[in-house]
Amino acid sequence: MKLDLTLGLADRPGELVKALEPIAKNGGNIISVLHERGKRVGGVVPVSLVADFPTSESFERTIKELEAMGVSIIKSEEIIEKSHITCILIGMIDMGKVSRIEDARIINFEVLTPASKEACIKLNIEAPIQAVNKILRKLKEIAKEEKAILIPSV
């Protein structure tokens, strides 16, 4: 899990290094660090960082250890990375079923009036990266139920 954190550190030499130790110890991979000395308030300097933790437990352990060290947690937000899925469905599709797929947000869809009997729908879906395969499997199931063809992007 990737997190956007802002820590409040005492404005003393060595505080940043100390604060990074629990993150590294718990397997957190620090992607970026921004030491914002210009935003110092009352002897506390905010440090913004993005870190990737192997599990939610490792993140929770890190937070506890930081708090035990006297570091204040100003912000802690999970970064959900999104992906876009483009696909085409050929056949009659119940769009209600598609709209109820968990974690899938339909950004837009386009239907072309068919010259043949087959309807044709282009779908753009936004979803968390981790959910993409699950959503594609669900779309495939729906297509099978409706005797339609799913053409996903590679």
Place this chain on the structure above:
Amino acid sequence: MKAILVGFGFIGRRFTEAVYRKLDIINKIDKEFRLVGIGEIDGYAYNEKGLNLEKLSSIKKLSEYPKDFIKGKTSAELIENCDADLMVEATPTNIVNGEPGLIHIEKALASGMHVVTSNKGPMVVAFRKLTDLAKRKSLELKYEATVAGAIPVFSLVRDCLQGDRILKISGILNGTSNYILSRMYFEGTSFKMALREAQERGITEADPSYDIEGIDAACKVVILANALMDRNAQFKDVERTGVRRITPEAVSLAKEAGYVIKLIGTIDEALEVAPKLIPENHPLCVHGTLNALHLETDLAGEITIVGHGAGKETVSAMMNDMISVMKAHF
């Protein structure tokens, strides 16, 4: 080296012509090389001193070959009775039971011959059985021409990616369906019209379902999975969707979004042949009758190879297989 050829159809005749044209290369490796026998459905031609390649290149039916053609004899009899070192198998593909190619390959290996085949059927039906038999007999069984025609995918992996693990393979493995989808993409024609054009150009089977229902591509997926990813896949393991229901509307919607619809064979956790949306700038996005293979490996990363997947170019793969056997054993 003495070689025999089984199957004197389109590919078999082209192979014979290529051997004739490339005798200078072949004779540099083995000046004793001779094509001593050819088997066909209505008989075989055999001459221990070597058949006349020039004559063979000028005939359309094996029965037109003078003197040495024996009518009514089977290719299996040729294999059993000849004293050859290598058999080239080029009979038509039968994916139901692999015959007659399967029995030809089994008999040739049992008789101590190396085998080069362009026939997918036996390699789909009995890949492990045949490769194990060849290994036990310390013989070569080469099948480059069975997948993507002239594209040297097995040679590439065997010779140039020896330390790599193949993680995923995807590709355009059937030229006919690619031709149809390309016509629909560029000309906006209907599937039926594009299929008719393909039939008029002679690039489909008499029964086009083999190409457009993804059967041919699924056979290649099975061979690739078994040969390059150490699977024990069978034809029934491939989830298959053909291109028959692709409409001009679908092609047009894809095009507007920067995609092209292609029939893609995929081997990763699952085996699949299905239409996919390929970005226009993706290396797999090749048109006409071309085939393309995209390999994802642990060391080299991504590699794409493109070329002719069927037709006369296929003999390039057969020739390379035969020359590889000659270099290794003669």
